[in-house]
Amino acid sequence: MKCRKRMKALLASVLACAMVLQMSPSPVWADTGTQTAAQQVSESQSGKDEIDTFSMQSKYKYEDYLQQYKNAASPADTYEVEAKDYTQVSGMEVKRYADYQGVSGTSVLTGESGWIEWTVNIRQAGLYNLALQYYPVEGKSADIGRAVYIDGKLPYAEAGIVELSRQWGFASGKFEKDNQGNELKPDEVEKPEWSKEFLYDASGYYTEPLKFYFSAGKHTVRLISQEEPMLLRELQICQQPEVPTYQQVSAQYKEKGYKAASGQSITVQAESVYKSSDPTFAPLSDRSSPSVQPPSTGSIRLNSVGGANWCQAGQWIEWKVSVPETGLYKIGMHVKQNWMQGLYVPRQLQIDGEVPFREMEEIAFQYDNDWYEKTLGDASPYLFYLTKGEHILRLKVVLGAAASILRNVQTSVTNLNDIYQQVIMLTGEDTDQWRDYQVAKNLPNLSKQIWQEYVRLVGVEKKIESLTGKNSDKEALIQTVTQQLNDFYRDVEEIPGKKDSFKTNIGSLGTWLTQVASMPLQVDFLTIQPPSAEAPVLHNTFWDRMLHQLKLLGSSFTTDYNAVGNVSNGSSAKSITVWIGTGRDQADTIKSLIDSSFTKQSGINVNLMLVPQGTLLQATLAGQGPDVAMQVTCDTPMNYGIRGAAADLSQFSDFQEVEKRFRSSAMLPFTFRGKTYALPETQTFNMLFYRKDILKKLNMHVPKTWDDVKADISVLSKNHMEFGMLPLNTAQQGGAGSSADISYGMFLYQNGGQFYTKDGKSSALDSKTAVNAFKEWVKYYQAYTLTREFDVQNRFRTGEAPLVVSDYTLYNTLQVAAPEIKGLWGFTEVPGTVQADGTVSHAAASTGTATIIMQNAKDKQSAWEFLKWWTSADVQTAYGRGMEALQGASARYPTANIEALKRLPWPAEDYNSIAKAFAHVQGIPQVPGSYYTARDIQNAFSTVVIDQTEDAREALMDNVKAINDEIASKREEFRLDS
Numbered sequence: 001m002k003c004r005k006r007m008k009a010l011l012a013s014v015l016a017c018a019m020v021l022q023m024s025p026s027p028v029w030a031d032t033g034t035q036t037a038a039q040q041v042s043e044s045q046s047g048k049d050e051i052d053t054f055s056m057q058s059k060y061k062y063e064d065y066l067q068q069y070k071n072a073a074s075p076a077d078t079y080e081v082e083a084k085d086y087t088q089v090s091g092m093e094v095k096r097y098a099d100y101q102g103v104s105g106t107s108v109l110t111g112e113s114g115w116i117e118w119t120v121n122i123r124q125a126g127l128y129n130l131a132l133q134y135y136p137v138e139g140k141s142a143d144i145g146r147a148v149y150i151d152g153k154l155p156y157a158e159a160g161i162v163e164l165s166r167q168w169g170f171a172s173g174k175f176e177k178d179n180q181g182n183e184l185k186p187d188e189v190e191k192p193e194w195s196k197e198f199l200y201d202a203s204g205y206y207t208e209p210l211k212f213y214f215s216a217g218k219h220t221v222r223l224i225s226q227e228e229p230m231l232l233r234e235l236q237i238c239q240q241p242e243v244p245t246y247q248q249v250s251a252q253y254k255e256k257g258y259k260a261a262s263g264q265s266i267t268v269q270a271e272s273v274y275k276s277s278d279p280t281f282a283p284l285s286d287r288s289s290p291s292v293q294p295p296s297t298g299s300i301r302l303n304s305v306g307g308a309n310w311c312q313a314g315q316w317i318e319w320k321v322s323v324p325e326t327g328l329y330k331i332g333m334h335v336k337q338n339w340m341q342g343l344y345v346p347r348q349l350q351i352d353g354e355v356p357f358r359e360m361e362e363i364a365f366q367y368d369n370d371w372y373e374k375t376l377g378d379a380s381p382y383l384f385y386l387t388k389g390e391h392i393l394r395l396k397v398v399l400g401a402a403a404s405i406l407r408n409v410q411t412s413v414t415n416l417n418d419i420y421q422q423v424i425m426l427t428g429e430d431t432d433q434w435r436d437y438q439v440a441k442n443l444p445n446l447s448k449q450i451w452q453e454y455v456r457l458v459g460v461e462k463k464i465e466s467l468t469g470k471n472s473d474k475e476a477l478i479q480t481v482t483q484q485l486n487d488f489y490r491d492v493e494e495i496p497g498k499k500d501s502f503k504t505n506i507g508s509l510g511t512w513l514t515q516v517a518s519m520p521l522q523v524d525f526l527t528i529q530p531p532s533a534e535a536p537v538l539h540n541t542f543w544d545r546m547l548h549q550l551k552l553l554g555s556s557f558t559t560d561y562n563a564v565g566n567v568s569n570g571s572s573a574k575s576i577t578v579w580i581g582t583g584r585d586q587a588d589t590i591k592s593l594i595d596s597s598f599t600k601q602s603g604i605n606v607n608l609m610l611v612p613q614g615t616l617l618q619a620t621l622a623g624q625g626p627d628v629a630m631q632v633t634c635d636t637p638m639n640y641g642i643r644g645a646a647a648d649l650s651q652f653s654d655f656q657e658v659e660k661r662f663r664s665s666a667m668l669p670f671t672f673r674g675k676t677y678a679l680p681e682t683q684t685f686n687m688l689f690y691r692k693d694i695l696k697k698l699n700m701h702v703p704k705t706w707d708d709v710k711a712d713i714s715v716l717s718k719n720h721m722e723f724g725m726l727p728l729n730t731a732q733q734g735g736a737g738s739s740a741d742i743s744y745g746m747f748l749y750q751n752g753g754q755f756y757t758k759d760g761k762s763s764a765l766d767s768k769t770a771v772n773a774f775k776e777w778v779k780y781y782q783a784y785t786l787t788r789e790f791d792v793q794n795r796f797r798t799g800e801a802p803l804v805v806s807d808y809t810l811y812n813t814l815q816v817a818a819p820e821i822k823g824l825w826g827f828t829e830v831p832g833t834v835q836a837d838g839t840v841s842h843a844a845a846s847t848g849t850a851t852i853i854m855q856n857a858k859d860k861q862s863a864w865e866f867l868k869w870w871t872s873a874d875v876q877t878a879y880g881r882g883m884e885a886l887q888g889a890s891a892r893y894p895t896a897n898i899e900a901l902k903r904l905p906w907p908a909e910d911y912n913s914i915a916k917a918f919a920h921v922q923g924i925p926q927v928p929g930s931y932y933t934a935r936d937i938q939n940a941f942s943t944v945v946i947d948q949t950e951d952a953r954e955a956l957m958d959n960v961k962a963i964n965d966e967i968a969s970k971r972e973e974f975r976l977d978s
Contacts, residue, residue, distance in 0.1 A: 062206060063407070065156040069213045073126035074239055081118050081221070083108040083232035088117040092225060100231060101135060103194050107233045109137065110225060113908045115149075117222040120237060127211040128237045130221070133196045135231040136166040141190070141279065141881050142905030145227035148199065150212055151220050159210060160823070161226065162199045165277035165314065167191050173272070175283070181299035185588075187596060188279035188885070194233070198240050204313020204399045204517070205407045207361070209240050227907045246357040246382055253328065258385050261327030261530040269293065270305045270333075270523035274320040274392065279885045280309040281317055284522065289371045290548035291334070291538040292524050297551035304524045308339070309886070311520040316350075316396040321528060326388045330381040330531055333374045334524040334538070337365045342472030343464070345519045346400035349376070352392055356384055362400035365521055373535055383531060393526065397519055401467055408460050409478075409513050412453050413820040416481075416506045419449055421694070421799045423495055423502075428720035429800060431496045439492045447492055454485040477512050481505050503798055510797070510820040517819070574862050575605040579626040581613035589882040590630075590870075597878075598869045604862045620645050620854065627857035628866055631681060631849045637670045638926035640852065641677035642974050647853040648675040652864050661871060665846055666896040668923030672760070673976075678850035679871045680896035684807050685846040685921050686746060687913070689814075689827045691802035694721075703803065705840055706776075706831045712803060713784050724801035725780065727788055727941055740938040741924055745845025746805075747773040749922045750833035760927040761971065763963040765937075765956060774940070775952040781945045788945070797821060805830055808914060809894055816890040827910075829917035842920040848896055876900035928970030932963045 084096060084106040091114025100107045110116050136144060144164040147154065154160055171187040198209035214237070221235065244252075271283035283302035286292050292303050305317065323329075337345050344364040348355060355361055359382065365374060376382050399406060423446075427437050439446060461478045468474075484505060488495050495502065527536055580587050587610045594606045611619075613632060619625040620640070629636075640646035649655055655676070659667055662680050670678040690702050698719060703709045713723045727743050741755070748755070753769040756762065764770060780786045792810060795801035797818045804810075811827060832840035851870060853863040869875055877900045880893030884905070895901050906914065936959035943955040950958070971977055 060154070060156040061411075062156045062158040062201065062210070065213075066211065069127055069211075072213055073124070075124040075126040075128070076239060077122075077124055078236060078238040079120050079122065079128075081120050081235040081237070082106070083118075083234055085118060086116050087119045087220070088222075090115055092116065097231065100233075101194060103133075103135075103233055105233060107135065107231045109229060109231050110223065111229050112139065112227055113225050115222050115224040117149075117220050118235060119218060119220050121218050122214040122216055122237070125213075125215045127213050129198050129209040129240050130212055131196055131198045131209075131236040131238065131240075132164065132232060133194065133234040133236075134164055135194050135233070136164070136190070136192045137229050137231050138190070139228040140903055140905040141166070142228055142907075144230045145202075145225075145907065147224040147226060148210075148212070149220075149222040149224060150214070152222065155212060158201045158203075158206070159212075161202045162210070163202045163314065164195075164197055164230065165316070167193060167195075167275050168277070168279045168281075169275045170273065175271075175302055177299075183283075183285070183300055183302045184595065185282040185302065185592060187592075188282065191275060196236075200314065202314070203406075203410075204397075205403050205410065207398055207400065207403050212237075226909070227905075243355050243358045243361065246359045249357040250383070253383070253385060258328055260383070260532070261325055261329050261386075262532075263325045263327075263530065265527055265529040265533050265536070266321060266323065267536070268319050268321055268393075268526045268528070269303075270317075270319070270525050271302050272319065273305055273317055275318045277314070277316045278309075279881065280315075281305055282309075282885065286336075286522070286524070287552060288336075289540060290544040291371050291540040293334075295548065297548060298555040304336075304522050306520070307522040308518075308520045310397065310522075311339075311518040313397050313399050313517070313519070316394050317523075318392050318394045319526060321391050321393055321526075323386045323388055323391060323528065326386070328383040328531060329386055329528045330533075331376045331384055331393075332527040332529065332535065333376075334371060334527075334536075335365055335374050336371045336522040336524070337367055337520070338369050339367075339518075339520040340516075341367045342468060342474040343367075343402060343516065344467075345521050346398050346402070347521060348396040348398045350394040350396065351384065351386075353394075357382075362398060364400075371524060371538075371540070373538065375535065381531065386528070395523075399517070399519065401463075402516060402519075405460050405463050406513060406517055408456050408463075409509065409516075410820065412456050412460075413506065413509050413513060415449065415453055416502075416509070417799060417820065419446065419453075420499075420503055420506060422446065423499055424721065424800060425719040427496045427499065429722070431499055433497060435496075437493070437496050439495055443492070446495075447489055450485050450489045450492070454482055454489060457482045457485070474512075474516060477505075477508055481509060507794055507797065510818065514817070514819050574603060574859060575607065576627040576857070576859060576862050576866060577607045577609060578628040578630060578866065579609050579611045579613075579616065580630045581611055581616075582631050584610060585886045586631075586883065589879060589886065593875060593878055593882070597875065598866065602862075602865055602869070604865060606866065620856070623856065625854050625856060627859070627863045628851060628853055630851045630870070632678070632852060633849060634669045634847050634924075635926055635931060637678035637850055637852050638672050638928075638930075640854075641672065641675060642928055642976075645855050646677040647855050647857065647860055647863075648677060649679065649853065649864070649867070650674070650676045652861075654868075658868055658871070661873065661897050661899070663896070663898060663918065663921065665921045665923035666848060669848075669926045670850055672926065678852045679867050681849045681851055681871065681876075682894045683846050683848040683896040683921070684809055684894045685844040685917070686742065686805050686830050687808040687827045687844075687917050688830050689796060689804045689806060689810060689825060691796065691799060691821070691825050693821075693824045694799050694802035698802075702826075702828060703831050705834055707834070709803075709831050710784070713786075716802070721799070722787060722795075722801050723780075723784075724790065724792060724795055724804035724806070725786055726790070726792065726806070727777075727781065727945075728938065739847065739934045740941060741934040742807075742845050742847055743805075744774065744777050744937050744941075745922070745924060746830055746843065747777045747833075749843035749845060750841040751776075755933060756925055756927055756930075760925065761977075762967060763933065763960050765933075765963070766960045771953050771956055774937075774956045778941060778944050778952050781941075793817060796825070808917070809892070811910070812890045812892045815892075816888060826913070828913050829920060832920075842917065843922050844917065844920060845924050846921045847924070848894075871897060873897050873899035873903065877903040880904045927967060928974060928976065929963070929966035929968075932966040936960070936963050 092111035095109040097107045146162055148159040148162060168188050169191040171189045175183040175186060177183055200209055273281060284304045284307050285296050285300045285302055286304045287296045294301050294303055296303055344366050346362045346364055349360040349363060422443055426442055457478055461475050464472055464475050587608060591608045599605055616629055637646055666680040666683045670676055698715055700712060700715060703712050709723060716722055728740055748770055751769050751773045753767060753773050754764045757764050781788060792804055792806050793813055796804045829842040830844050832842035834840055851867055853860060857863045876895045876897040880895055883891040883893055940955040940959040943950050944952050
């Protein structure tokens with residue numbers, strides 16, 4: 001989850017974006033104890049409009065909340081609330097556990113949806129922190145997400161999403177090797193334990209725990225589940241202990257007579273991680289310098305940890321250190337920080353769960369192209385008192401001084417987007433350069449808003465300069481935006497003419513926000529040394545580097561870069577060759593699963609080769625193809641199958657049991673004339689994405705039917721916005737590229753049409769139903785003038801298109817690339833067509849990828865065993881989680897396996913949206929010559945909408961004739977009618 005931890009929540013979240021979950025109307029009780037009268041009364045919030053709920057919350061920001069209570073006291077009282085003493089619960093099954101995992105008393109299991117509430121009597125009014133003692137029970141491997149309500153209300157937006165981390169570690173402390181001598185990344189497994197954590201802002205924009213104001217008297221504290229279950233033992237309303245300065249700690253050393261250690265230095269290889277907050281932190285192999293221990297010049301050596309994955313606020317890595325004698329030590333690290341130029345990367349150090357002194361709350365790691373030794377305290381090293389025995393050192397990602405910068409930029413991005421929306425609602429997308437829009441008259445508050453953002457960003461610019469002490473590349477974009485805002489303030493009438501550059505600058509500012517919030521650091525080793533010890537020798541002289549490069553050059557002549565992991569030497573009784581054509585990260589993850597699971601269980605060796613899929617046809621014709629091809633597009637299996645190049649999987653005795661793993665819509669494209677030529681890997685389809693904030697502003701609701709869409713288009717048009725629906729579907733992941741049949745398929749299937757006749761001998765697009773569906777589809781681009789080509793992500797991000805129909809993997813892109821609108825959008829099934837019986841069909845056509853067995857495979861049974869293993873729920877889940885561990889939330893895997901999709905780390909609300917849409921999904925069958933279908937649908941669309949030379953019916957009929965001619969030609973070629 002390259003920074004999976006929060007690339008869903010982890011990337012800088014919008015400060016005014018928290019959303020309330022829909023609550024169930026009545027409590028669900030599964031507690032083993034007796035319910036009190038208060039427990040039997042549940043507060044229900046069902047039936048509230050989601051957008052109305054949003055408006056209630058979006059007004060309040062944490063910084064405003066703190067300002068409101070700036071004179072409030074911070075009482076020293078501590079209130080310990082037993083989790084079992086909850087007073088209300090709704091929408092979740094609550095269970096009690098006694099003395100769970102070594103913690104005495106009764107703990108309460110809370111689910112991934114619904115809410116639970118406690119009542120507490122506060123003696124002294126003031127601001128308090130909130131801490132939870134929790135145990136991360138098994139879930140979907142995501143962080144635990146909760147919203148915090150006080151007295152039934154969200155106090156501020158940031159309380160709408162707080163996160164508690166899981167604990168991960170290596171399944172084995174030993175790095176295994178493949179038969180090429182390369183070290184293999186160890187499996188990450190959960191190693192849960194009880195923890196007490198204060199609640200922080202999930203974005204990391206505030207470095208201290210969140211505060212909540214309580215007046216004297218009775219109050220309720222409600223936790224609303226947003227993601228993952230957890231076991232709760234206790235809530236504490238208290239103050240986080242104040243951390244002393246190093247000067248104070250040093251004085252205590254003298255008072256207590258602590259002496260400097262005099263024994264040997266301790267070196268801890270950073271790749272030997274004890275625990276971490278994410279399964280993201282697999283050991284890395286670094287070949288960039290001879291100073292890295294151990295060096296990696298030939299076979300792969302896992303010699304460091306962190307890097308681009310360890311980058312988001314709140315993530316941490318722990319190491320266990322055995323100290324030989326009690327005393328004072330200095331601590332150093334061999335690190336590389338070549339990502340954040342112009343700003344430093346901060347980390348917080350904790351020893352045995354506590355920050356030793358205030359200076360360790362923000363350790364600055366400066367930019368450098370090469371590895372370097374960092375001693376804490378630099379020229380005057382800080383000393384740390386460590387007793388003999390084992391200690392836990394934790395480095396945690398914090399934003400430090402950059403937090404206030406990011407808060408201000410985030411606020412500006414939100415406000416500038418609002419300014420841009422006001423402008424396009426006045427001018428429209430296409431500005432008339434000869435028209436006087438009278439901006440000052442029509443938008444009288446615009447100048448004031450622009451000036452406020454100008455002042456804010458000038459302050460950001462000065463803050464960056466004060467941190468770096470010089471001009472930084474991080475200032476360049478801020479300076480560009482402030483200059484433009486200054487020009488706009490001087491003359492608001494020039495905004496319409498420069499609207500496009502303004503839009504580009506806002507988007508760039510959002511990207512800047514994501515980049516600066518990412519704080520990567522790579523660590524090679526840590527040292528714990530007596531104060532008098534010399535710094536470790538790094539072996540990084542000119543001659544060291546020269547020898548290192550010569551070794552790398554020599555190894556390049558002997559390394560097979562196509563082979564991944566263990567390679568069979570041909571002596572094994574069972575061995576298959578599998579080709580994958582996507583990428584090295586995907587291949588490494590799959591190979592790790594193969595070696596640790598499939599080969600061990602089955603005894604079948606797998607040679608996994610990273611080969612471009614474009615070579616599969618040529619290799620097959622030459623008799624040099626693989627036994628199994630993975631991640632092929634949905635049109636490949638049938639086309640290979642009818643040519644005798646792909647094996648019929650239905651011949652295997654347990655095929656019917658295996659196909660139950662998938663929806664019939666996923667299997668449909670791979671079945672022809674009673675034979676099935678593939679098992680699906682991924683399945684994607686269109687969903688409707690909507691901007692909650694803009695719909696609220698325009699007093700609109702999420703459209704349920706296409707009639708609703710037509711009404712919404714009118715409202716959007718009056719405000720110079722649009723409904724987004726591309727005629728060509730471009731799948732974000734795993735699709736076959738641009739395809740008109742996916743977009744048209746919504747209308748065709750919702751009206752009861754089909755692409756082909758039942759016997760597959762001809763196109764069914766000449767039917768009355770298909771023609772009417774085509775007319776309805778093209779009407780949106782003719783009568784309603786929808787844009788045919790645009791950047792879906794950016795139009796949705798800026799609010800120009802607050803309603804967009806797009807492949808559901810757009811979700812992944814928005815999670816990572818649009819942090820400034822996090823929480824401001826949602827997604828649901830596509831608009832539907834009202835049926836004769838009054839029901840609504842939300843049918844959508846799907847596409848995806850598959851795995852096939854080649855007909856020339858020598859051991860088809862072994863290949864089939866591999867397919868069964870690969871498409872199983874456990875392996876698909878492990879692969880999906882593994883890809884997120886490497887690439888972040890943008891790599892959320894759209895698996896076709898029904899059970900695996902449930903297990904992936906979707907927030908409960910988002911998964912429910914996908915599952916609801918999946919119920920209406922239909923596959924597109926493949927027949928010989930069917931590649932003409934999408935092409936000719938597109939041709940018919942172009943003839944009607946772009947060329948405007950024919951009406952819809954005639955254009956479709958002309959192209960249906962071409963489709964039928966090609967189908968007939970292919971059927972004759974393959975003698976399918978004989």
